[in-house]
Structures are given as C-alpha cells and as structure tokens.
Amino acid sequence: MPELPEVETVARGLDGRLKGQSIDSIDIRYAKSFDVSKALIEKHVIGAKVKRVWRRQKLLIFELSTDWALVAHLKMTGQFVFVFKGGRGQETGKQSYTGGHPQKAYEQDLPHKHTHVVFKLSSGTLYFNDLRKFGWIKLLPSQQGAVSGGRQTLDQFLAAQEFSPEPLSKDFSVSWLKEKFKRRSLPIKQVIMDQKVAGGVGNIYADEALFNARLSPKKIAKTLTDSDVTKLYYSIRKVLRMGIKHGGTTSNNYRNADGEAGQMQNYLKVYGREGLPCKDDCRGVVERIQLGGRSTHFCLSCQK
DNA sequence: CCCGGCGCCTGAGGGC
DNA sequence: TGCCCTCAGGCGCCGG
Numbered sequence: 001m002p003e004l005p006e007v008e009t010v011a012r013g014l015d016g017r018l019k020g021q022s023i024d025s026i027d028i029r030y031a032k033s034f035d036v037s038k039a040l041i042e043k044h045v046i047g048a049k050v051k052r053v054w055r056r057q058k059l060l061i062f063e064l065s066t067d068w069a070l071v072a073h074l075k076m077t078g079q080f081v082f083v084f085k086g087g088r089g090q091e092t093g094k095q096s097y098t099g100g101h102p103q104k105a106y107e108q109d110l111p112h113k114h115t116h117v118v119f120k121l122s123s124g125t126l127y128f129n130d131l132r133k134f135g136w137i138k139l140l141p142s143q144q145g146a147v148s149g150g151r152q153t154l155d156q157f158l159a160a161q162e163f164s165p166e167p168l169s170k171d172f173s174v175s176w177l178k179e180k181f182k183r184r185s186l187p188i189k190q191v192i193m194d195q196k197v198a199g200g201v202g203n204i205y206a207d208e209a210l211f212n213a214r215l216s217p218k219k220i221a222k223t224l225t226d227s228d229v230t231k232l233y234y235s236i237r238k239v240l241r242m243g244i245k246h247g248g249t250t251s252n253n254y255r256n257a258d259g260e261a262g263q264m265q266n267y268l269k270v271y272g273r274e275g276l277p278c279k280d281d282c283r284g285v286v287e288r289i290q291l292g293g294r295s296t297h298f299c300l301s302c303q304k
Numbered sequence: 305c306c307c308g309g310c311g312c313c314t315g316a317g318g319g320c
Numbered sequence: 321t322g323c324c325c326t327c328a329g330g331c332g333c334c335g336g
Binding site for chain 1: 328329330331
C-alpha cells in the first residue's frame, strides 16, 4: 500500500514528467474517483500547465498555472502512471507495464478496467488506476488563487487534516513524539500509524520501524521510556529513507509513475515474513498478529 | 480527548 | 469446476 516512500517516489516521478506540460483533456470514467463538475474542470484545469507535483504526508499535490491544484490520495491501491507519447507501445496505442505477466487487470495495458481517470497532456497520458476504489482526486483553489467563493483552499484543506510534521523534516522530533505518546493507551503500532502523530507511516513502515527499534508493537505508547522513543524516532526516519532509496515497496500492486515496481520489498525485515526466521539472527520467528484490525509482523524474541 | 467499530471496494484464497 | 465466504486495509465518521 502506498505510504510516504511510495507517494514520494510517485511525486518525484510525476514532477519530472508533468512539469511544464499542459492538460488538454480529462476523462472521468468512475465519478467517485474525481467528484468535480465539468464547469470547474473546463475553467481551471483544461489548458492549465502543471507547475509542480509534490507530496504532503500521503497526499499528492499537483499545482496548476491557474492557481488551482489537484490533490490526490492513493489509499490502498491507487496508481498514477504516465505514458509518454511515442513511448513504448505507441504502435498499438497501448502501454504495458514493464515486467510481470499481463494476467491481472492492474498489470494489463492502459487504460484497463481499474483506470478511473485519464488525463491527456501535451507530452503523454496520465492514468489514475485504483482497484479498490478508495483513492480520490480533488480540485481546490490554492491560497493565492483568485475567486474562491467560500470554497476551501488547498492551504485550508491541508490545515484541516491536522497532519504531523513531515517525518523526514527537522520539525519532526523526539520531543514531538514524546508529547504525542504520553496520553495514548493504545499499542505503539497503532499510534505511529496515526497521521496526526507520524504522518506518512502506514502498516509496512510501522512494522519495520518497530523492528528496527527492537520494540514490541504491542507495547502501550505511554509506557515507552525516553530511550524507546528516541530509538523509535530514528528508526521511523531510517526505514522511510530506505523506502525512498529503493523506490518504495511493491508487496501488492504499488507502481511508480512509470508503472514500475519498487524494490524495498527485498529489504523488509518483518513485514510479510510471517513464519520466517528473524533477520536479527536471534533464532526467533516472525509472528503475525492483529492490532487495531491490521496485520502486524514482529519478532517475539527480539522485540520487547 | 480517547478509543472501538463500521463502511467504502474488489480480488485472492480457502472450504466444500 | 465453481460458488460462497472471509479477509485485507487507509481513514472518515459516529457513538460511547
């Protein structure tokens, strides 16, 4: 599932590919994915150029030259895949993902049955695919935008999310985490998945960070010692950076902006390794339990 | 404020 | 072979 490293990888890929390109048309095939009026699209998106694409927590933000912005959340299975004009597969008018066998819809030519929005740009086509349909795209005026008529601006929308500081920024600190943990009586795993605490951390990187810190995911947040919090702080940042370095984790159907898989799955220590020996050589075995309704992987032997 | 539970979706996988 | 059931999972919302 796309978490901070995956969304960051997509944002960087899209920024490089879309920057300066104009949006010529938009085809919304599943209305719930992008619930917006034709009038607004015509007025603020068609003909606009993409100024830049960036990430805030797990949100993708496309800033447009009209001072409006597209905001998107990939949730579980969303993908933004860009196919250049004249790129591979142009002869047939279609594009295959690199690698994989074209048996599953999310590995087939684009567009496919899970393609819900198609953006035609001057240099190619951007496909929004989403098997589970939990993902969404919104259109918002940016703060500097002209008439917004009571409409929520991008800045107001972001502020309303009450996001934590970016985990890889200086504002994210040990003292921030201590403050956030001290009143929480939930298992620490659930607390670090709270976007108001460590935004961008999801199920995979929460498990990996806790393994890196050798902390049990079941430990109640407010009982963590200062030393625990410090270790966890560095571990969260470490696993997120590693995820970005390896282009994200493709455990299910995550793809980058070119439709390619990430490689971080090859470096995971606990996530998806149920029943396998602990990579710490502690002779333990990776367990899988449920915490807050989510599968949680950890080593019973070395995570205390 | 804190926390648990439900709903949104579809495909995979198990049981029979 | 195929049907039915359950599960996965981010996160908004609601109720205690």
